[in-house]
Amino acid sequence: MPEAPTIDGGNTVWLLVSTALVLLMTPGLALFYGGLNRAKGVLNMMMMSFSAIGLISVLWWFYGFSVAFGADVNGLWGDPGAYLGTKTFLAETDLWGATAENPSGIGVPLYVFMAFQMVFAVITVALISGAISDRAKFAGWLLFAFGWATLVYFPVAHWVWGGGIIGAKLHALDFAGGTAVHINAGAAALGVALVLGRRVGWPREGMKPHNIPLVALGAGLLWFGWFGFNAGSELTVDSVAGLAFLNTQLATAAAVLGWLAIEWIKDGKPTMVGASSGAVAGLVAITPACGFIAPWAAVLLGLVAGAVCALAISLKYRLGYDDSLDVVGVHFVGGWIGSLWLGLFATNSVNGAISDVVGASDGLFYGGGLTQLGRQALAGLIVTVWSAGIAWLLAFAIDKTIGFRVAAEAEVDGIDVAEHAESAYDLSPTTGGGAGGAFALAGIGAARPAPEPTDPAEEPAEPVSEKVAG
Amino acid sequence: MPEAPTIDGGNTVWLLVSTALVLLMTPGLALFYGGLNRAKGVLNMMMMSFSAIGLISVLWWFYGFSVAFGADVNGLWGDPGAYLGTKTFLAETDLWGATAENPSGIGVPLYVFMAFQMVFAVITVALISGAISDRAKFAGWLLFAFGWATLVYFPVAHWVWGGGIIGAKLHALDFAGGTAVHINAGAAALGVALVLGRRVGWPREGMKPHNIPLVALGAGLLWFGWFGFNAGSELTVDSVAGLAFLNTQLATAAAVLGWLAIEWIKDGKPTMVGASSGAVAGLVAITPACGFIAPWAAVLLGLVAGAVCALAISLKYRLGYDDSLDVVGVHFVGGWIGSLWLGLFATNSVNGAISDVVGASDGLFYGGGLTQLGRQALAGLIVTVWSAGIAWLLAFAIDKTIGFRVAAEAEVDGIDVAEHAESAYDLSPTTGGGAGGAFALAGIGAARPAPEPTDPAEEPAEPVSEKVAG
Amino acid sequence: MPEAPTIDGGNTVWLLVSTALVLLMTPGLALFYGGLNRAKGVLNMMMMSFSAIGLISVLWWFYGFSVAFGADVNGLWGDPGAYLGTKTFLAETDLWGATAENPSGIGVPLYVFMAFQMVFAVITVALISGAISDRAKFAGWLLFAFGWATLVYFPVAHWVWGGGIIGAKLHALDFAGGTAVHINAGAAALGVALVLGRRVGWPREGMKPHNIPLVALGAGLLWFGWFGFNAGSELTVDSVAGLAFLNTQLATAAAVLGWLAIEWIKDGKPTMVGASSGAVAGLVAITPACGFIAPWAAVLLGLVAGAVCALAISLKYRLGYDDSLDVVGVHFVGGWIGSLWLGLFATNSVNGAISDVVGASDGLFYGGGLTQLGRQALAGLIVTVWSAGIAWLLAFAIDKTIGFRVAAEAEVDGIDVAEHAESAYDLSPTTGGGAGGAFALAGIGAARPAPEPTDPAEEPAEPVSEKVAG
Amino acid sequence: MKLVTAVIKPYQLDAVKEALHALGVAGLTVSEVQGYGRQKGHTEVYRGAEYTVEFLPKIRVEVLTDEMDVDKIVDAIVGAARTGKIGDGKVWVTGVEEVVRVRTGERGLDAL
Amino acid sequence: MKLVTAVIKPYQLDAVKEALHALGVAGLTVSEVQGYGRQKGHTEVYRGAEYTVEFLPKIRVEVLTDEMDVDKIVDAIVGAARTGKIGDGKVWVTGVEEVVRVRTGERGLDAL
Amino acid sequence: MKLVTAVIKPYQLDAVKEALHALGVAGLTVSEVQGYGRQKGHTEVYRGAEYTVEFLPKIRVEVLTDEMDVDKIVDAIVGAARTGKIGDGKVWVTGVEEVVRVRTGERGLDAL
Ligand SMILES: Nc1ncnc2c1ncn2[C@@H]1O[C@H](COP(=O)(O)OP(=O)(O)O)[C@@H](O)[C@H]1O
Ligand SMILES: Nc1ncnc2c1ncn2[C@@H]1O[C@H](COP(=O)(O)OP(=O)(O)O)[C@@H](O)[C@H]1O
Ligand SMILES: Nc1ncnc2c1ncn2[C@@H]1O[C@H](COP(=O)(O)OP(=O)(O)O)[C@@H](O)[C@H]1O
16 A cells, blocks of 8 residues: 655755756846847847746646646647646645555656746747847747747647657657757747848858857856756656766766867867857757766767767858857757767666666667667657748748738847847946936937926926036 | 654755855846946946845844844844854754754754845845945945844844744734835835935936846846745745745746736837846745745736836836835835735635644635735835835934935946946957057056056066067 | 665755756856956956866866775875776665765765766866966967866865875865865966966056956856855755855855955955955855854954955065966965864864864864864965976976967957957947947957858848848 | 037036037037046056056047038037036037038038 | 048948948048937837937048049948938048158058 | 047057157047058957958047147157057048137137
8 A cells, every 4th residue: 555645855856946947047048149149139139038938937837738748638739628727736646746556756746847847848949039039020929939839849848758659659768858849949940040031131241249258158057057957857866867967067068178179170269159059069969868878978979969060050051041049050950969869879777767667779889779769860850840840830920910020120220129129238337427428339329218297307406416517 | 752853854955055046146136236227336236235245144143143033022023142143053953943842843954044044134135225326325335234134124034934023923924025025125225215315317317227138137047046035935845835936937927928018018119128127026026925825826916016016117207216226116016016915815725834824814815804915914014114214214314424325426427436446347359458448448548556565567578578569 | 784775865966956056156257257357358268167167077077086086096096997987887886985884875876976076176177267367378278277187186186085195194174175176276376377477568557357247247156156065065964064054155245344344444445346356265265164163263264364365466466476367366365264264263063073084173272272273284285385386387388388378469469369269249239230330349340251162142132131222 | 611529528418419409400420539638537446456547438529510600519519518627628620621411412511 | 631531320331341442442440439410319118218319320431541532432432321311421521731650650642 | 720640559559648648748539449451350250150350449549739749749659659560550630720628618729
């Protein structure tokens, strides 16, 4: 007879912390993307991430979690009513994974697991925005985010992790989101970028990052948060969580070296943007593999992913699509590398769940033959086609209805002002001491607050102001 | 017979992590406020937060913790000598909440609990600084921080959480600090702003944020740290901690949407400053309620708080007080909304402690009638009056003695240089290659280190320097 | 008969979180150093930290961990093959500290402990870079980092924590790295700075921080991460971890006050750079002592360390070495203060491990006489001589072979462009709308991507672009 | 055709713009400059080292105008920019041989 | 010797530079300025307060040149900078009495 | 009354200021500009794309002065700004018809 349901302190704390870490990744991404962007569009770029946190969190709570993790209906989605937002789940027994035989499941409250998965949905949507900088109407972006999350992310999460076709039927491996998050977001980025077209002047004009320390900061926060993303995905505190954590650090470190090496050889100089990009490429590539391979294979994966992505980002110039901040070159390519890597180096010897839970087989170099490599490829292919296809259709529909792209003039003058009536910087020390410097950096002149019904300015100036007048 | 006192690993880790998270909130606040400020006063604004970490931490350790959490003396303060800084508490038995029947209390070392509560005191004081940007003498700020913490925060924390009048007698609810932190700080902000008066040129001149990515970064760090603030306040790892965590995320996400909606309707454009402000408004409003209401009520609260605060920030223009960065509009108003929300939606069904521990009743919509709503209002009122009153008196006293406000000239030229002999930025790439660009942004000219007794510059230039000369 | 090896959830979560926190410290350091640097060298400064994460992480996994924590060979290093990167350690029994009698050790997987110690090695190397800003060839830095980590950090970590001469034989105390990290890095900084010589124009020209909010941000992230560094070093969740955490907060807060006090008295104004520097000084000083002294002694230590370091940073002007960002003044001096403090205030009454584990004695003021003070001094001396000596030799060798210093012209024009072909900022709102403002801040003119084999620019401009032309 | 150039204190720009506007001046061009002169700079401190800041932020205002209006414009600027404290700045007048409006190609007075 | 000064829209700088280059102009000096004129500014919003931005970013281009080439240069700039929309800017010409090349001390035309 | 304008390398500003100071020049106005000329720019790389940076940071120095002192001032600037490398910049002189000191309204030489 099974003991009463009990919460596991260690597992629950780890998931609470991991959730906070993954939440931080989206502001981190906003800074990373924002810094890579031109100054006149940094706010719009960041707004796409921040609005995704707002919108997707609520959708996830309302029905997304049910679609992804509700009882499997047909291999394609979970029962949408399973955990509908209007219901409450706070009973003793509402522990994730609880069953008759194992009433405690993983010993983690359902709401903690829901929150953990919520922040994955948020950042996956936000990742896409890097492909459409400086030219997308904000309203269009919100519509796109809503549609893509509903038609693509929620179901795909079900396919991969919720008992759907990819995980349960195809037995493809994805520890923390190589297929569900990175290939998925990367494919969508390609689809929407093709519809939106190139930025005015691209690629003739230089469009270099406006604030590289911001890029490095964003990369640092992403790296930090990614430990929750990867090691947290084990859901329990065990040696596999430790392995996932170590592999994440090793692959990312190696990817920094790999990317810098390519830059040094190819362009003559290693760059800070390159180091930051290499880190992200490594984090992306290790994501699906972190809990399924040995540390030495993680180091190798990092080197390869860093190097290959450093080369892949030039593809857009050859093919002529404006994937502005290289979502395809880093997330799509990196996700594929990491996902296929499992077909080569996955091994039960580091994580028994490979066969026991997922029913997958060892990778090629561990005597598993080509089976798993095939499964990984098929899984990636399914998600690529579905995600890119729906993204293209959504973007096309939005463009044909409300219009997805801002006017060229607005784009040239700066989308921040056009779409958000803001400009990012006003660093002049003379600012506000009159309009003196207000315009120095942000193109701002004598600024005046809109006249208010009872504008105190009409009243006689107060003593302090007089001091200046005199 | 009770078992020996034992530390609970899960609870202790969660509080250690939560403390670190809440500590990070104050630098996060410094960035949030700093970015909203004009460039010439960003350092002074950040200094008010950083100095609060330094000063209040030490005061808390020395006597603040005793006043707040020492054995209740008269409902108004705790025994000041209870945990005096000079004593040490490292015995087996020094676990927080330990009693004869329950020798382990919550299984958390007293020093961990002391540290957790310490960072609450720190940020509450720092919050006030947003109302007095660009014009307060730094010495005056330090005096104010010392006085207000001693006379207001320490006792109020006792009233609310330490067994004092509000919690124990009035049975008002405050899960993580709606009354003790946000209404408290917001009321103080109003008091001190009224004494200090308006910035030179306000509201005639535009005083817009100087660095909006910094604002977004600050908001992101606040959001991240707030999980420790809210979910950590449960003090133990249980399903209520999970609920508090989820509600924090949901209300904040919804508040972002609420604020942006109002901006879109009222001003025509949704802004990045608005998204950041909405997030903070949501975090503030959910603070008192996160562990006492159902998720759907948290979403609703977020939407309402985001929308109402977005409107409330315009009050200062009508009423004519210069609450520079809207501490009143966001923290005071948001705190009130969240606190009253409990009178409407608090329910034992999500957290039994409501009746069992606090002796409070369900909210109006859960059949609890108006009782709790009245208690919440009264609690808010008491804190508002006391905090605003003392803040006003302290500020007045400081102004009449050492003077609280800098000279108008110093204010116009920039308080950073006047009070801290620093300017925030010097981004010119030519800086330091001679004075060439040193002044470009920071108004710096040929800068020279003060002559040192044995200035090496007097020695013959070393080879390297010669290279340039030639 | 000992029970089966089991993982301790609390301890493992705490180390996982602490590892993530310490990893974040290096990007934090990059921002702190980067902000203190001139704009034309900020990227190079940050690259030294980011490259250290990449390089040292991999070295640590491959052989560093073995050298530091492998079975002691001769008191000087551990068996290099012990945990060679090619091996895997995922058996039930691979728990750190596991022995026949205690098969669970501290209940933490070996890989978690390896990762935790890895990030210590990373940041110790990164710390050194502050001394050589704006003038070191990046290739030289990588060589130096590789050599110094191998010859100095890995063995020294063994001496202090791995069963080597300092900890096991000399019985000197170092809770989290006063000797192993800060004295070590500070001494190396001096050695390498002496070889590299002064920046062109130093100290005649002013070389002030280019972005002080970035400095404060870096300090905030360091403070946050340092809780993992210090309290994590207890390796288990107990009251000593709580003490270490509290002491870290108290000493750092007090050090902020101490530094500001000195500035106020000596220079007339308290500065934001001073508050940030004071925080770092306090964190450095409390590092070796946090788990061995009482809170009141920690407050005192913070005040002293803050004040003394605020004075020590002027030494370089008297002695004429260009320790650009004061690694010596803050880390070397602060590390010494904290380490000697143990000779005065260490006490078994707060942590029995002092005598039981390390075999050390109480400090002078606890009746331990001068024994421990002597041990601490000797330990510091050994590390100082070894680290500074090897650093000097390595730097000298690099300078004589590939050359360690960039050309003076490159230095004057900016090392970011010379070594990394990048410039940090391009904040003009007109950037990219043609080259209009591209150069405004970053010295960039009409920028063009390198012609690609099939440059789409050759194709007829797409509709959108035409809109502008018309 | 003349060019009136003024170097003024940043805080006075608003007043100067209003004054010129009142005179019916249709346009002007401003830029940030740094001035060195009788007005004393300030001191900054960074980690114990003092920096004397000798250059002060100023604003340059340029107005292209017809010969006839020069005096009115100079007087308007001087009047609006004056605080009576050292550092108020200078106004000077130079000759312009030709002006063209880019948009229309108009020359001379029509270009203004 | 003449100095041709132009205030143009930032986006047109590339075109102007190319046009001058094509004329064989060896060098030029540019700077960021802010312009006020017929062209309307835009509005920004910050926490419910509206800001009217009256000054717009422009680029100033200066070319020292020989008397003879002035018209060619003016025409080239006007041609390249024109978009036909309000705010295209101005070009004006002033006399220069002497020019020296710092590097060599050459004077007059040789200095260019 | 004359206006001496110089475009120099940023690093030389200190020297130029000292030289003018030594001549007894009471004030000057400087601004950041970008120069294009014989001096070659540098190359930047961003994610595999190369950028040729043609404009280089320069400093513009302006000195209003009495007719008599023009040559001394020009020579002082040329002397102090010279490094002998391409890109040292230009110095030119233009006529000024009137100068006013805002603070006092003084005109002509008294305004300097
Ligand atoms: N000879 C000069 N040439 C060019 N600009 C000057 C000259 N003298 C002063 N200026 C400018 O005028 C500003 C104010 O001059 P200053 O001597 O400080 O005060 P005042 O004009 O009131 O006597 C200076 O900051 C500088 O920008
Ligand atoms: N009288 C003037 N003096 C100096 N600059 C002027 C003057 N009039 C216009 N400008 C500059 O020319 C720019 C364009 O002028 P504007 O009137 O807006 O458009 P347009 O030149 O097409 O009529 C302005 O932004 C300003 O920089
Ligand atoms: N014809 C010109 N008109 C205006 N400025 C010029 C001209 N030619 C050169 N300059 C300025 O002088 C600077 C130096 O000129 P450059 O030809 O590079 O070197 P040098 O003057 O030593 O021959 C340029 O960067 C530019 O700012």
